[in-house]
Amino acid sequence: MTDPFVHPYIPNTAPKSKAAMLAAVGAASVDEFYADVPAELRLDRPLDLPTPFTAEQDLVRHVEGLLAKNVSTRQRLSFLGAGTYHHYVPAVVDEVINRSEFLTAYAGEPYEDHGRFQALFQYQSLMAELLAMDVVNVPTYDGFQATATALSMAGRMSGRRRVLVASDVLPDKLSKVRDFVRVLLDLEFVDTVDGVADVTGLASRLAEDVAAVWVETPSRTGALEARLQEIADAAHDVGAVLVVGTDPIGYGVLTPPAEQGADIVCGDIQSLGLHQWFGGAHGGFIAVHDDPRFIMEMPSRLFGLATTDVPGEYGFGDVAYDRTSFAQREEGKEWVGTAAALWGIAAGVYLALMGPQGMRDLGEVLLARTRYAQRALAEIPGVALGDRAVHLREFTIDLSGAGLGAADVVDALRAEGIEPGVPVDQHQLLVCVTEMTSQRDIDRLSAELAALAARTGNAAAGASDTDPTDPGATTVSAPILEEQSA
Amino acid sequence: MTDPFVHPYIPNTAPKSKAAMLAAVGAASVDEFYADVPAELRLDRPLDLPTPFTAEQDLVRHVEGLLAKNVSTRQRLSFLGAGTYHHYVPAVVDEVINRSEFLTAYAGEPYEDHGRFQALFQYQSLMAELLAMDVVNVPTYDGFQATATALSMAGRMSGRRRVLVASDVLPDKLSKVRDFVRVLLDLEFVDTVDGVADVTGLASRLAEDVAAVWVETPSRTGALEARLQEIADAAHDVGAVLVVGTDPIGYGVLTPPAEQGADIVCGDIQSLGLHQWFGGAHGGFIAVHDDPRFIMEMPSRLFGLATTDVPGEYGFGDVAYDRTSFAQREEGKEWVGTAAALWGIAAGVYLALMGPQGMRDLGEVLLARTRYAQRALAEIPGVALGDRAVHLREFTIDLSGAGLGAADVVDALRAEGIEPGVPVDQHQLLVCVTEMTSQRDIDRLSAELAALAARTGNAAAGASDTDPTDPGATTVSAPILEEQSA
Amino acid sequence: WDEPIIFELSTPGERGVLVTGIEPGVRDAVGDVVSELPAGLRRQAPPALPEMGQMRVLKHYLRLSQENLGADLNVDIGQGTCTMKYAPKVNEQLIRTPGLTAMHPLQDPADAQGVLEIVWQTERMLAEISGMDEVSLHTQGGSAAIWSNIAMIRAFHEANGEGEQRREVITTIFSHPSNAAAAKAAGYDVITLYPDADGYPDLEALKRALSPRTAAIMVTNPEDTGIYNPAIKEWVDAAHGVGALASYDQANANGILGITRARDAGFDVCHxxxxxxxxxxxxxxxxxxxxxxxxxxxxxxxxxxxxxREGDRFVVREAGEQSIGAVAPFFGVIPNIVRAYSWMMALGAEGLRAVAEIAVLNNNYLMKKVLEIPGASAPYATGRRRIEQVRYSWQDLFEDTGVTSEEIGIRASDFGMHYWTSHHPYVVPQPFTLEPTESYSMAELDEYAAVLAEIAREARDDAETVRTAPHRQTVHHTHHDDLDDPERWAITWRAYQRKYFGDAAA
Amino acid sequence: WDEPIIFELSTPGERGVLVTGIEPGVRDAVGDVVSELPAGLRRQAPPALPEMGQMRVLKHYLRLSQENLGADLNVDIGQGTCTMKYAPKVNEQLIRTPGLTAMHPLQDPADAQGVLEIVWQTERMLAEISGMDEVSLHTQGGSAAIWSNIAMIRAFHEANGEGEQRREVITTIFSHPSNAAAAKAAGYDVITLYPDADGYPDLEALKRALSPRTAAIMVTNPEDTGIYNPAIKEWVDAAHGVGALASYDQANANGILGITRARDAGFDVCHxxxxxxxxxxxxxxxxxxxxxxxxxxxxxxxxxxxxxREGDRFVVREAGEQSIGAVAPFFGVIPNIVRAYSWMMALGAEGLRAVAEIAVLNNNYLMKKVLEIPGASAPYATGRRRIEQVRYSWQDLFEDTGVTSEEIGIRASDFGMHYWTSHHPYVVPQPFTLEPTESYSMAELDEYAAVLAEIAREARDDAETVRTAPHRQTVHHTHHDDLDDPERWAITWRAYQRKYFGDAAA
Structure with a gap:
């Protein structure tokens, strides 16, 4: 602390500099610069803020002290997913995105910021290979926004209002999409069957006024949609667009939706090289075919390759900049602003490191561990799988047979240092495994859950007439929670 | 894991590349390249090493698991010094030295590695301002080596063998210096008085066969030498060189030894922007005046400013390269090799951030907290200060009056999560405070120590005839431990 | 560096990072999960991602990073409206702890007390700074926050039964374009007001535009010209007078922290x-x-x-009935919330006010330097001070030399500087907007102004050099017409290969 | 960048980082400690360190970093003998945890079990790799390790009463110069052997040099020429035959990991x-x-x-009676020990052998490419394979063109490559030493060879371009004669100011 106030972040608080600059502009004090701010609007007191830590070492002690109150998923065995996933982030990814040059740049031109343009063009290109589509945007905020925009694109293109929602969707995502699109679109829900789309039911609802069919795969419960091509064909028959929301993590082994008729593929890139960050590191992608009808509806920036004055040299720039709100204000498509570029660079580095074999190996380990976890948990007496679909990474278990409520299981296992999953209704729990979840971790969960079920079963057996969680009770399907409970 | 073995660190393990290269050089297998290695020397089995973690995520889990067994000075309240100090490292220091460009460069030329030359030239220059001397080397390994070399320089210059050691020296440092210089020099110890040099005793031992007087300030016990000029004058009178070992941390407020007659100033830069690293991050500096007699005896590289073909442009290069073992093998001065360049860059960034006012503020807080800690501990009945010198950062307390052994105090306070210091003999403890040690931390130490002393005093009072730690017993000066006890 | 596109660096068989293996116990239990995938789910051809050793991937991206000019490297005052200030490195260090990166948002709140406290405290500090009663940190960017503003306004009017009636949103041309764009996306008709002759927002024009159909005014203040609307309270009052709400885009707040507050001027929402x-x-x-x-x-x-906050614990509460719901996953951009918290805690009330005052001092100092350059001008409010930025014009220079602002901006990159010219529509001709913030020293501002002066001199003496820039960049003048032609644009490598070489994607 | 010397960036009053304040309670208790310092201890003039805001310090050093060419950025195979391989980024991430950086070496070993285990395991792995019985990790560099080798040898002979008798150490000219230098520093007379006509170490010369005065042989193998001494065991046996010890400088071990081991050839010490x-x-x-x-x-x-190790705990034991004592503070360079541990654990036995084999394959592949360049040669052992590196010569090119190896090395920097030429004495004329390690792909080796070929072509067609290099660096041809003249050399900024401008240091 110094007197007068000099701060390392503000060089011209140095008294001599400040005085010299005031003199240079002929001002007696900084007050002069605020001549246009009416006196009655001027704050006549200091802001009422906590005492600061101007010495860096004190700031560090304070913030580290706060963060030390957190108990992370390194210390807790976590089976939490539901939108944020615990995948391994290679060190090179963090090294690259933490480079000052990338971290602190913004919206420079293709010349002095050639590296940023190339890195983001490469992100688009790498995602495009994974998704087998020709066009991918510079990331928007998150998968929620990407999906809302993708559906809006379908609405704007077609002028139709109906959207058929064919899959189970994360409640928060649905909340965001609904509020965002409601000016343009009406969402209609076609109940899923056994975790995936009811293709017949869907077909019966399709008509010429349908703008889009919206499929999520993996769905909110991790179920993979195996009949996408049929859905696409049915949608296309009535001139509707197939919008597929997805997580790209599985496409080293899974067929990309574009190869099964998807017109717009969208989702979140958090799985591709981003830490969990308490849910604070998401980015949204929207992929389409190289069709100007679709491309011109995209609000995000699209970086493209261009020639330069030097033959053979690659330059970069904005494709069809005049789509955007930068150029057109309210006449542009939605808007473009600071979104998630750095996360896009991260995802690009991730895919470059993983390569085709890495993504294949990863997809396989995810499928294998998911299947293993399903089997291990379903072997517990009273625990059943929520459906019979093929799952990637997430799946639900139904605990009603064991007389357990989902929230009770969460409470009980938290006491053992385990986050067993996210309740999706009274008796169903959404369990997530990744390549970070080892066989031993899964075995630990199933052992703890089995022990809990056994205890409860015994307790229930001793008090079966009065216990409301009686395993013999009929399972009642509860409404899907609109918000995560925390 | 892949089969055949392909590793991310070794690109040409890719089978096609390996085969193509073997074909290009006309070799059937890599065995051919080892034709000169006799068969009987070939290892006919795989190395017996632990199963590796080729997947990065598995490696991380393994190593993080090991390091998680450590309990650091963030979790323990530490008053440990004795050569490695807990100072604050500004974030910008780490940012700079973790840059790939600095971290992974080596010994390039001044052209493509201009940045390294400039950064190290600046380190030399910044240290030179702090020390008020014109010449500082590119860092050698550590303060031990710097001191050994500084004394050797004095020996080589003078052809004399006697070195008078006027201060208390860290035992390990003394061990290193003794073994390193014994070809050239004989060390003679002049016992300190009240923590600092016995100037009279020293004068009586000085003669024309003395190569150097070696003073440490702060000394092993943190005592500051206040009569340096007298010592310098006496040494110079017989043609001896004054070598001062020091820690540069205090020279924002303390008079640099060069202003009091020191000829060679040397020490460690760990305090200047390097973490504790379990004692694994040290660098040695040697500073002299701009006198070729001294400079030509220095073994380290010295980077200098030079003109270039462009007027006004700064170039850099090696000053007097022909001194070095690179150029002269055994005819050079000692040797030069990979030492501690990056730590030098760190120290330079540190000094640039701190500036004159920062170093002054730091020096003041160190002096103030040291004094405060001395007073707080000396107020405990039975605890006395080891001497009456002015101390910076470290000081000793004598516990004999409280009937406590130093090692017992360490054991007892460790049980409370406190590392109270380093025993220097049976009853003396070396206590260290820095700007990271708050008043509250010091108060906690003194409260715990007071409580311990009170308990012991009571116990002693009840069993005074048999207790070997009876506070009434005469303190016997124990031999200084040659190695830290741990 | 002349660094290829990453696909050109692929070598078959190389690996960048290996994935953990499937344990034998898992393998035995589940068999070959890939080959057992249902028809249609199993990918046939692997994705044509590059195959590269780890060091080569790293090197590629490090080289690209060196071809980028971050705020840490230059005098980054050319992105006016963007407030390119110093992002302290200590905050980067603080957020990179596993205690933050490895937190899942659905963990037991008892395990998340640190991050929840930071979120809560950050909200409270921003409430004090803005004068508002409540603050939410959910949105992931400025434009997203504008969307939330209008979404809340829409919900408010609907809750009051005025959703159908209030169909118009009023903004100004020097407010950020996302105000207009987000209002449009929310279904509103947008009315855009132009300033008066002095460049001040035109209160009379506002009054003419307001009506019972007005849902809200959405304005930035100071506007992107750096001019503060002295009648801002009258604007808000006028909006309230017709039952409309007032939404304050505080993207340009850097010069008024601790000086004046949104709520004190009567605004209902701000961001x-x-x-x-x-x-x-x-x-x-x-x-x-x-x-x-x-x-x-x-x-x-x-x-x-x-x-x-409940006592000394922090809890998570679901949104209420009237909430616009989730606007993004979970709690918002946590790394940035922790950074912002740390930044405010490093400065405090006195520091934030110093931020504002020095940002404004820097801006007015720079304005003096820039206006000394022949050919540069600052349209509107002649002779008046500005707040934190100025929208300048090279119109005079353009008339003299034919050199455009865009060309000057590109030439600036040869000097390690740059500025951004996308200020559509070009109400200010040949625009450039400089916002020096509080982060730069007097010497750096002098250096920047000197670069502009030198380029202006070149424009007069050697216009060709300016027009053919850049000369000292890794790339050269790029043909942007490629990018507006659907036949030639190439948004991905696979599209480029297909269009330029007729390859099917490998 | 044209970045000034940092002192030129100083502005009075700016601060880079603030120090924590003295608590009032401390202040009250101790008073003004600075003014109460005894005469002589209180500094009069503050040190003339620069005064700079934090961002400017950062920017300065970031720009300097960009003016540096790390191994992460180039094809860094020109520092032959130095084994410039990939230092994996994951290891950087692992070591930067407070669980390592904030450890004090004198903490209770019970609190340091993780780092102690890593030290112990690393020693054991290196013992297996070398075949030796015990390993110490104390020394802070290769030359320091050589010093420890000779210090142990000296102590051994002294313990056996032969300290006075054994005064000579024998090395070879293609062993690292620090072997000679450290032996000299330990008080030994150094005998340096030259190779035979084929470039192989000369066993007969060794036998002639050995005597009861010999304390040790200290050799590198493979030598810096990349040639492996096939008679290495005979060398060791001959040394043992006269009672001398054999010390193995394994700086060049990269090509023989898992292939052959020091102890198996009979060495007593190695590093x-x-x-x-x-x-x-x-x-x-x-x-x-x-x-x-x-x-x-x-x-x-x-x-x-x-x-x-005691059971499953790790403990610290003081050195014994015969130990040479402490050679450095505490336990050695901990960050590097943890990195090396992690590196070995990422590779395992199979991986280390792949390291060696691919390093050797790369080297022989590169040798073929380089020898195809007119003017380049690999003296000695013509037609034989090399291990992990080759000391080449441009002597033929020099004779044809007058262009030196040093000039070619500097010109290489214009292509983003470089090599190091300090291979005194120049037994190989116009030397350059390339060591490709295992870290580079075939394409990168081709690229490097192509650069050398291009420069060799330039030397013939346009020698002036090579001689006046560098052309594309931040600095230009530097006048190294300044640096050997005591009147003109300037080792610090204050000396420069004084010598060139007559300033007293400010």
Whole structure:
């Protein structure tokens, strides 16, 4: 602390500099610069803020002290997913995105910021290979926004209002999409069957006024949609667009939706090289075919390759900049602003490191561990799988047979240092495994859950007439929670 | 894991590349390249090493698991010094030295590695301002080596063998210096008085066969030498060189030894922007005046400013390269090799951030907290200060009056999560405070120590005839431990 | 560096990072899960991602990074409206702890007390800074925050039964374009007001535009010209007079922190950009973070979930009935929230006021230097001070030399500087907008002005050099017409290969 | 960048970082400690360090970093003998945890079990790799490790009463110069052997040099020429025959990991450079780290303290009576030890052997490419394979064109490559030494060879371009004669100011 106030972040608080600059502009004090701010609007007191830590070492002690109150998923065995996933982030990814040059740049031109343009063009290109589509945007905020925009694109293109929602969707995502699109679109829900789309039911609802069919795969419960091509064909028959929301993590082994008729593929890139960050590191992608009808509806920036004055040299720039709100204000498509570029660079580095074999190996380990976890948990007496679909990474278990409520299981296992999953209704729990979840971790969960079920079963057996969680009770399907409970 | 073995660190393990290269050089297998290695020397089995973690995520889990067994000075309240100090490292220091460009460069030329030359030239220059001397080397390994070399320089210059050691020296440092210089020099110890040099005793031992007087300030016990000029004058009178070992941390407020007659100033830069690293991050500096007699005896590289073909442009290069073992093998001065360049860059960034006012503020807080800690501990009945010198950062307390052994105090306070210091003999403890040690931390130490002393005093009072730690017993000066006890 | 596109660096068989193996116990239990996938789910051809050793991937991206000019490297004052300030490195160090990166948002709140406290405290500090009653940190950028503003306004009017009636939103041409764009996206008709002759927002024009159809005014203040609307309270009052709400885009708040507050002028909703005013890095264009402040009347409409304090514990509460719901996953851009918290805690009330005052001093100092350059001007409010930025014009120079602002901006890159010219529509001709913030020293501002002066001199003496720039960059003048032609644009490598070489994607 | 010397960036009053304040309670208790310092201890004029805001310091050093060419950025195979390999980024991430950086070496070993285990395991792995019985990790670099080798040898002979008798150390000219230099520093007379006509170490010359005066032979193998001494066991046996010890400089071990071991050839002591063979970064010239391996007979002489395992706990033991004592503070260069441990654990036995085999394959492949360049040659052992590196010569090109190896090396920097030419004395004329390690792909080796070929072509067609290089660097041809003249050399800014401008240091 110094007197007068000099701060390392503000060089011209140095008294001599400040005085010299005031003199240079002929001002007696900084007050002069605020001549246009009416006196009655001027704050006549200091802001009422906590005492600061101007010495860096004190700031560090304070913030580290706060963060030390957190108990992370390194210390807790976590089976939490539901939108944020615990995948391994290679060190090179963090090294690259933490480079000052990338971290602190913004919206420079293709010349002095050639590296940023190339890195983001490469992100688009790498995602495009994974998704087998020709066009991918510079990331928007998150998968929620990407999906809302993708559906809006379908609405704007077609002028139709109906959207058929064919899959189970994360409640928060649905909340965001609904509020965002409601000016343009009406969402209609076609109940899923056994975790995936009811293709017949869907077909019966399709008509010429349908703008889009919206499929999520993996769905909110991790179920993979195996009949996408049929859905696409049915949608296309009535001139509707197939919008597929997805997580790209599985496409080293899974067929990309574009190869099964998807017109717009969208989702979140958090799985591709981003830490969990308490849910604070998401980015949204929207992929389409190289069709100007679709491309011109995209609000995000699209970086493209261009020639330069030097033959053979690659330059970069904005494709069809005049789509955007930068150029057109309210006449542009939605808007473009600071979104998630750095996360896009991260995802690009991730895919470059993983390569085709890495993504294949990863997809396989995810499928294998998911299947293993399903089997291990379903072997517990009273625990059943929520459906019979093929799952990637997430799946639900139904605990009603064991007389357990989902929230009770969460409470009980938290006491053992385990986050067993996210309740999706009274008796169903959404369990997530990744390549970070080892066989031993899964075995630990199933052992703890089995022990809990056994205890409860015994307790229930001793008090079966009065216990409301009686395993013999009929399972009642509860409404899907609109918000995560925390 | 892949089969055949392909590793991310070794690109040409890719089978096609390996085969193509073997074909290009006309070799059937890599065995051919080892034709000169006799068969009987070939290892006919795989190395017996632990199963590796080729997947990065598995490696991380393994190593993080090991390091998680450590309990650091963030979790323990530490008053440990004795050569490695807990100072604050500004974030910008780490940012700079973790840059790939600095971290992974080596010994390039001044052209493509201009940045390294400039950064190290600046380190030399910044240290030179702090020390008020014109010449500082590119860092050698550590303060031990710097001191050994500084004394050797004095020996080589003078052809004399006697070195008078006027201060208390860290035992390990003394061990290193003794073994390193014994070809050239004989060390003679002049016992300190009240923590600092016995100037009279020293004068009586000085003669024309003395190569150097070696003073440490702060000394092993943190005592500051206040009569340096007298010592310098006496040494110079017989043609001896004054070598001062020091820690540069205090020279924002303390008079640099060069202003009091020191000829060679040397020490460690760990305090200047390097973490504790379990004692694994040290660098040695040697500073002299701009006198070729001294400079030509220095073994380290010295980077200098030079003109270039462009007027006004700064170039850099090696000053007097022909001194070095690179150029002269055994005819050079000692040797030069990979030492501690990056730590030098760190120290330079540190000094640039701190500036004159920062170093002054730091020096003041160190002096103030040291004094405060001395007073707080000396107020405990039975605890006395080891001497009456002015101390910076470290000081000793004598516990004999409280009937406590130093090692017992360490054991007892460790049980409370406190590392109270380093025993220097049976009853003396070396206590260290820095700007990271708050008043509250010091108060906690003194409260715990007071409580311990009170308990012991009571116990002693009840069993005074048999207790070997009876506070009434005469303190016997124990031999200084040659190695830290741990 | 002449660094290829990454696909050109692929060598078959190389690996960048290996994935953990499937344990034998898992393998035995589940068999070959890939070959057992149902028809249609199993990918046939692997994705044509590059195959590269780890060091080569690293090297590629490090080289690209060196071809980029971050705020840490240059005098980054040319992105006016963007507030390119210093993002302290200590904050980067603080957020990279596993205690933050490895937190899952659905963990037991008892395990998340540190991050929840930071969210809550950050909201409270921003409430004090804006004068608003409640703050939400959910939105992931400034434009997203503007969306939340209008979404809350829409919900408010609907809750009051005026949803159908109020179909118009009024903004000004020097407010950020996302105000207009978001209002449009929310279904409103947008009315855009132009300034008066002096460049001040035109109160009379506003009054003419307001009506019972007005849902809200959405304005930036100071506007992107750096001019503060002295009648801002009258604007708000006029909006309230017809039952409309007033929404304050505080993207340009850097010059008024601790000087004047949104709520004190009567605004109902406002937002800040944490990545502008509160020192989080811009990250090549995100993640940013928005903060929405509202009056008590609007508080029920805030997005959820909310972090609340109960005694000395922090809890998570689901959004209420009237909430616009989730606008993004979970709690917002956590790394930026922690950075912004740390930034404010490093400065405090006195520091924030110093930020504002020095930013404004820097701006007025720079304006003096720039206006000394022949050919440069600052349209509107001649002779008046500006707040934190100035929208300048090279119109005079263009008339003299034919050199455009865009060309000058590109030439600036040869000097390690740059500025951004996308200020559509070009109400100010040949525009450039400089915002020096509080982060630069007098010497750096002098250096920047000297570069502009030198280029202006070149424009007169050697216009060709300016027009053919850049001369000292890794790339050369790029043919942007490629990018507007659907036959030639190439948004991905696979599209480029297909269009230019007729390859099917490999 | 044209970045000034940092002192030129100073502005009075600016601050880079603030220090924590003295608490009022402390202040009250101790008063003004600075003014109460005894005469002579209180500094009069403050040190003339620069005064700079934090961002400007950062920017300065970031720009300097961009003016530096790390191994991460180039094809860094020109520092032959230095083994510039990939230092994996994951290891950087692993070591930067407070669980390592915030450890004090004198903490309770119970609180340091993780790091102690890593030290112990690393020693054991290196013992297996070298075949030695015990390993110490104390030394902070390769040359420091050589010093420890000779210090242990000296102590051994002294313990056996032969300290006075054995006054000579024998080395070879293609062993690293620090072997000669360290032996000299330890008081020995140094005898240097030259190779035979084929470039192989000359066994007969050794036998002539050996005598009861010999304390040790200290040799590198393969030597810096990349030639492996096929008679290495005979060398060791001959040394043992006269009672001397054999010390193995394994700086060049990268090509023989898992192929052949020091102890199997009979060596008594050896050392590795963790910063060469074991993947720790070179850090602009340190910190490196050495590892000293010894036979059981030499083990008592190892430096202390030692880390030992007792059951499943790790403890610290003081050095014994015969130990050479402390050679450095505490336990050695901990960050590098953890990096090396992680590197070995990422590779395992199969991986280390792949390292060696691919390093050797790369080297022989590169040799073929280089020898195709007119004017380049690989003296000695014509037609024989090399191990991990080759010392080449441009002598033929020099004779044809007058262009020197040093000039070619500097010109290489214009292509983003470089090599190091300090291979005194120039037994190989116009030398350059390339060591491709295992870290580079075939394409990168081709690229490097192509650069050399292009420069060799330039030397013939346009020698002036080569001679006046560099042309594309931040600095230009530098006048090195300034640096050898005591009147003109300027080792610090204050000396420069004084000598060139007559300033007293400010």
């Amino acid at each position: 800040f950009n944490l990545h502008k005013t509160f020192g989080t890095p811009h990250a090549c264009g995100g993640p940013g973070a928005g903060a929405n402040g509202v009056s008590a009347a609007l508080a029920p409409f805030l997005p959820g979930p909310r972090v609340a | 590795f450079n963790l910063h060469k063979t074991f993947g720790t970064p070179h850090a602009c010239g340190g910190p490196g780290a050495g590892a000293n391996g010894v036979s059981a007979a030499l083990a008592p002489f190892l430096p202390g303290p030692r880390v030992a």
